[in-house]
Amino acid sequence: MLVNSQEKYAELDKVIAANKGQGGAVMRTLQAAQDIFGHVPMDVQIKIAEGLDSTLAEVYGVATFYSQFALEPAGEYRIGVCLGTACYVKGSKDVLEKVCQVLDTQVGKTSKDGLFTIKDTRCLGACGLAPVMMINDDVYGRLVPDDIPGILDKYRH
Template sequence: MKKKMTTVAFNDTPEQAEQLNALIAKYKNVEGNLMPVLQGAQDIYGYLPLEVQKTIALGLGVSVSEVYGVASFYSQFSFNPKGKVSIAVCLGTACYVKGSGKLHEKCMEITGIGAGDISPDGRFSYDATRCIGACGLAPVMTVNGDVYGRITPAEIDGIIAKYL
């Protein structure tokens, strides 16, 4: 699915800008540097705003189209900021056959937003991801990076409540 682009204005702090510049400087002359820089940038900002992608392109000496091409290819790069509670359900093959489709529906119902969106108040963001590599725990969801495995839709309310 094509990624949604945020309409939220980009506001970075001087600390974030400094971190990004340090990240670019660290990888500048390393081969295959685009992926680790994009991952690092997403860690700094929670997502990959256009402005950040432009800074990365300029810093690494590649075209901005190339940066965007890679960032739009991998499902775990986001063009939307994350909510206070960032929820993701894995729709990879193993999770899906174990019923993650139902988790997916339940999460959209609870948050009131679709996959790839953030709620207008910034409280929730929700993503449907491809395989996150935890197939042994299928079906899997994550909340703010914490992994919850072998869950049922009925458990989701309780899990999310812990983060509110």
């Protein structure tokens, strides 16, 4: 990931230029922008709207329609507790509650130390391991609530 914000905006310009006039440009540009910035703040949306000769209403409409786009920066670790049916019937709600309790925050919010953002996710397709939780790209399966404090401790510096 690019660190320097000037480089990030230069990269965004390139993406906008590459997608301009193509079918499906708004969504693909937003996806690329999210990869570059980690989220899609308002100034990035404005830049995309102007660059693609679209409107901010259109870009904002797409960005808020899909759950994948984050308008605010997330914590360093994104926790996703699966609430698909297979996980739900095997108690993932209790796992999610435990995560919220341990981090003292709510679903959709970031912990006070800015380290973890909690989300309840749609089915991750790892139903054989239910209940499942992801922290960034690491998958934890067959969880019980008591596993949570130990797992989270591994990510604290």
